[in-house]
Amino acid sequence: MNALTTISIGIVGAAGRGGSFRSAFEANGARITAVCDLRKDKLDECRRTLGAAEAYTDYLEMLDKAPIDAVVIGTPMQLHVPQSIEALTRGKHVLCEVPAAVSIDECRELVSAAAASKAIYMMAENYTYIKSNVFVRALAAAGLFGTVYYAEGEYLHELKELNEVTKWRRHWQTGIPGVTYCTHSLGPILQWMPGDRVTRVCCEDTTFRYRDRRDEPYGQTTPVMLCKTAKGALIKIRVDMLSNRPHAMTNYQLQGSDGCYESARGGPGDVHKICLRELDHEMHWHDLDAVMQTVFGQLLDAAWRTPPEEAKRAGHGGGDYFEVLDFLSAVRGETPCRIGIHDAMDMTLPGLVSQQSATQDGAWLNVPDSRQWLQNPPRRQLHMLWPERLRDTPPVPRVADGYELRQLADGEEDAYIALVKKADLASFTREQVEGIKRSVLPGGLFVIAHRATGALVATSIAQHRATELHPHGGEVGWIAADPEHKGKGLGLAVTAAATARFIAAGYRRIYLSTDDFRLPAIAVYLKLGFEPLMYAPDMADRWAAVRAQLSR
Ligand SMILES: NC(=O)c1ccc[n+]([C@@H]2O[C@H](COP(=O)([O-])OP(=O)(O)OC[C@H]3O[C@@H](n4cnc5c(N)ncnc54)[C@H](O)[C@@H]3O)[C@@H](O)[C@H]2O)c1
The missing domain is CATH 3.30.360.10 (Dihydrodipicolinate Reductase; domain 2)
Known part of the structure; x- marks a missing residue:
């Protein structure tokens, strides 16, 4: 990207703090192309005020559809990391409001996403x-x-x-x-x-x-x-x-x-x-x-000594102008x-x-x-494949009495988030769950409910996820089971359900990934029929160690 290229910006949280950047961007050779905010009532006004052509209420849709090189994130603090990561993984530069994150775990995720992305991450610390x-x-x-x-x-x-x-x-x-x-x-x-x-x-x-x-x-x-x-x-x-x-x-x-x-x-x-x-x-x-x-x-x-007229007009005594100037210079590699x-x-x-x-x-x-x-990059995960010989043999999910296997229903997102957290798998936001719902195969977000209490107690997804290791692959992912309902075969049932969903859809490469320490889960995957994938030199030793621990 050179100095002459006009950089296109999307602004999320455009009806709040994100709405104050127009003159600073335009003065520095960029234009605001798209705005996004949940406030439908304000969206059109934001679009006009910021001079944007497109308006969205869905952030991921803006990232995927709008012709933008970079995003300004001006949403509430707890959204900064999820929204920054979504942009960075799509190669979009990020200028994010403060603070960068609301938890140390989030910081780790953000640092690793920024390191893996070619895009620039800048925190908009305007003071x-x-x-x-x-x-x-x-x-x-x-x-x-x-x-x-x-x-x-x-x-x-x-x-x-x-x-x-x-x-x-x-x-x-x-x-x-x-x-x-x-x-x-x-x-x-x-x-x-x-x-x-x-x-x-x-x-x-x-x-x-x-x-x-x-x-x-x-x-x-x-x-x-x-x-x-x-x-x-x-x-x-x-x-x-x-x-x-x-x-x-x-x-x-x-x-x-x-x-x-x-x-x-x-x-x-x-x-x-x-x-x-x-x-x-x-x-x-x-x-x-x-x-x-x-x-x-x-x-x-010199620019601070005799600021250009545009800087004088920008917010925070000209600070917004210089902040945006620094961001765009970094984006242009200057x-x-x-x-x-x-x-x-x-x-x-x-x-x-x-x-x-x-x-x-x-x-x-x-x-x-x-x-x-970043000095100790995270260890590569273990990967397992559904074997060729079973590719036309869908496993049958067997659900214990008192439980019901079904799809996640609308309105159960918070219960889903709580289950995944209880299983010590991840801390999802509502936005991430919406992303998962959009990206699974139709009928591919399985949950098991406990009939007596209505509680969600296990889950898995069937998600098309092609990677270098698994071109055209489908991943059986986010498998979680409530530890309080241990011993009922729930993990086995949801893993079988997602695997069977892929087989019904004609997938030839069905995989899952896990960590060496998740021994009970690995035992379930092996029992169902998944096989270790020896895709890196350290895999043979790591699998030998896993098998030795499982046989104790
Ligand atoms: N640097 C500064 O001087 C400064 C000043 C004010 C606020 N801030 C920071 O800016 C951020 C926003 O603060 P604010 O006062 O404008 O808050 P706000 O609540 O007034 O505005 C946030 C906007 O984001 C929108 N939004 C929320 N969730 C969204 C989503 N998922 N997708 C799209 N839009 C969404 C809301 O509808 C709202 O219009 C905060 O992180 C705050 O810390 C910084």
């Missing part, structure tokens, strides 16, 4: 594009603060009413403990400490609690996270979305051996202040904006991505670990380094 923060970054990069050893960031944004409108906030931003929404505070600070990252955090909160309209206590009030970095610096982050007080989302402090910075805290007459030994040896405060007009201002990129996957993890993971610390009396906990996740 790193606030002009004062960009200038402090330039001063720090020039070494003017000396050794930086302390910083503070605060995001104080009272949103009790907004909670009731954008209900996802009630859980993710004010329901759970910890500082999940920490990137606006931590992001700029980490950029002031290049080459450093947070390795340990602890987090505590006051015991005072506000109550919502339903008289339910919020899960947090004013959590404070302390971070220790690899180079020994200390960072204090406070995220408070509930306290009755004026907003102050951009409070920062930085302390180094040769200078310090304090942002305006919003009080009357308050300004951003800086003190640098280079400026005066007496170490007095100076107005940051005034310093920007001196020779020190030359440290800013510059490295400024907030790529590991930067996004460095800004997001401390807050996710802080959730755990806040529920463990403020214990200091280690923060994983996402770069290391």
